[in-house]
Amino acid sequence: MLIDVVEIQKILPHRFPFLLVDRITGLVPGESIEGFKNITIGEQIFQGHFPDHPIYPGVMIIERVVCLRLRAWMKRSKKIRKKK
Numbered sequence: 001m002l003i004d005v006v007e008i009q010k011i012l013p014h015r016f017p018f019l020l021v022d023r024i025t026g027l028v029p030g031e032s033i034e035g036f037k038n039i040t041i042g043e044q045i046f047q048g049h050f051p052d053h054p055i056y057p058g059v060m061i062i063e064r065v066v067c068l069r070l071r072a073w074m075k076r077s078k079k080i081r082k083k084k
Contacts, residue, residue, distance in 0.1 A: 003027075011074055012067060017044075020064040024071060033072040037064055
């Protein structure tokens with residue numbers, strides 16, 4: 001399964017710079033979801049976050065997990081609504 005950013009934008013209300021998922025590569029409803037966000041050293045988040053040793057902030061990683069989980073939840077709730 002591959003869901004690209006265009007399909008993700010149809011489901012999630014987030015947009016740049018808050019859309020933290022570029023593609024979903026795996027989804028097992030009720031079990032797991034796998035997705036990716038492409039980042040480069042040129043991203044603004046690296047400018048002020050440890051400039052001499054840039055690392056991606058943990059809070060942004062957590063936000064990405066939330067975006068993925070929201071996507072999985074919305075897919076699951078859509079199936080539940082269809083059953084009713």
